[in-house]
Amino acid sequence: MIVQRSFSGSQENGAGTLYLVGTPIGNLEDMTFRAIRTLKEVDLIAAEDTRQTRKLLTHFEIATRLVSYHEHNKAASGPELIRMLESGQSIALVSDAGLPAISDPGADLAAEAASHGIKVVPIPGANAALSALIVSGLPTERFLFVGFPPRDRKPLRDWLEKLRRQEGAVICYESPYRLAKTLAAMLEVWGDRRIAMVRELTKRYEEVARGTLSECMAWLEEHPPIGEYCLVVEGITSGGHAEDDEDTQWWLPLSLAEHVDRYEAELGDRKEAMKKAATDRGLSKRDVYNELMRK
Incomplete structure (x- = not known):
């Protein structure tokens, strides 16, 4: 000692x-x-x-x-x-x-x-992580800093799965080039949680975008990301949202193909099944189509 x-x-x-x-x-x-x-x-x-x-x-x-x-x-x-x-x-x-x-x-x-x-x-x-946390508008009594998310889709999804039951806010850094993909993966695995996207901290163009994951994804389509980002995402219990409930996201254990197949069995329409699966996971229909074609 x-x-x-x-x-x-x-x-x-x-x-x-x-x-x-x-x-x-x-x-x-x-x-x-x-x-x-x-x-x-x-x-x-x-x-x-x-x-x-x-x-x-x-x-x-x-x-x-x-x-x-x-x-x-x-x-x-x-x-x-x-x-x-x-x-x-x-x-x-x-x-x-x-x-x-x-x-x-x-x-x-x-x-x-x-x-x-x-x-x-x-x-x-x-410190960027703590500075982002205190301006995020999210609960601050419990949090987890996790550095940079993995770059590739499969490791990223596995990483998010391990963090899905985290009770406190999750704080990570992300580059502007991978931000949209990371948010889409978060929406797919975690549901539509509240998030603060913080960039250019303490600099002239400091910006804090607060909303849900889907709202921030829509924002980025109109305002392309610039600069390094610090993301603060609420934990599973901090907001008490239905989106985080297992019953609401019944498809989480399923692969994308299984998700689409389940809807197709219910609806009898492949295109409609792909559309609904895309909505659930926060993806575009093109993303779903391209992913299924790679299988």
Whole structure:
């Protein structure tokens, strides 16, 4: 067992401190006085993107040595940073924006430092996920951050199925290029829940679109997505909607083909069956047709 007392003076093992420093997610005025002071006082700053961080350091007149630490070089640079910390140097870790160690390789360095008995100290700052949650208009007492959804349809559906019974709000990030497909998959698996689509947080074009999944999908057809999005979707019990009830979505255990076959058996009309299945799942009739043709 290791107990860390962050401000108890120098460590017995003579090691330095790893500071996890939050940086602005858009608006430079969100940089804290403590963050600026820490970045000036440490021996080294490890950054996910040195070019991006260099702009930040220049703006605040910070001359501390800067090195690169990211997903593609962490296997080599991580051990070297640990060696420097063990030798008594203090290092600040920053990500491109927001808090490091959340959906980025900084988590590995923080865990490794902690396992070596090195102090790991947070310097709080802006965070996109929590900022989106508090403006979403959805219940905030319970939530789950899940990073980026899988890109491919089958892994995405499986991922959504695992989260379907989540009671609190589900928060994730998504790119503008995959946003529409992700929303359609959410509607198909979760039903028409309330959602907040938040983009460009703290920047000039900050926007929060609140509504149901189907309403947001319709909105995007008229207003193509621009910029990175943070999605906040209500949990299964937070709204008490009938859409989340198993009886309402009887088709959830069925494949798309089985769903269409069930309606065709009831209606005796293949086209009408495809239309109703498309409506249930939040898909277009063309999407349903193309999916069935691939089988």
